[in-house]
Amino acid sequence: MSVDAILRTEFPEGYAVLFGVDGKVIMTPQSIEHSETIKSLQYDTIVSLGRHAKTLSDVHVDFPADENSAPDLAILREDARREGKRYAFTDVLLIAEVVSTSSARKDYDDCTAKYGRYDIPVYLVVDPYAGEAVVHTEPTGTGYAATRSHRYGSGPLAIRPADGRTFTLDLDELPRPEPESR
Known part of the structure; x- marks a missing residue:
């Protein structure tokens, strides 16, 4: 074009x-919920890891076989270095995707398989419509061996990427969709 x-x-x-x-x-x-949830994730990253932590939001990360992704949030190793204009998937410690009404299957199924296949240590699915955050750990060749769901409103959720730091997601502060007015 x-x-x-x-x-x-x-x-x-x-x-x-x-x-x-x-x-x-x-x-x-x-959606507004999608945007506000990403903003909440970014805020919690700054609070948890500091304003200079290496994170990306909607920026392409290079994966093999042209399976590049631009996750809603990625937390990188502190020693990560760009290769050209992008970071490599091997620099990623945590990827978070926020579910939108059109992306549920992709976020829950396709991305879980993809990120597990490429050994991303933590994959977080944040779903404002279901009111839950799903943490996938222990990547395998086809997905993840461990999965835990956490309900919105259940307080702070401490997630430990492979480098020993702690990312704390405040489940009490995540936005929920407003009921549709008629």
């Missing part, structure tokens, strides 16, 4: 539009 075509295109309201280097246009629906 040319720059002129992009500038003339009206993209639907409520979608994030990403442009890949290979000419792909990726449109992802965004």
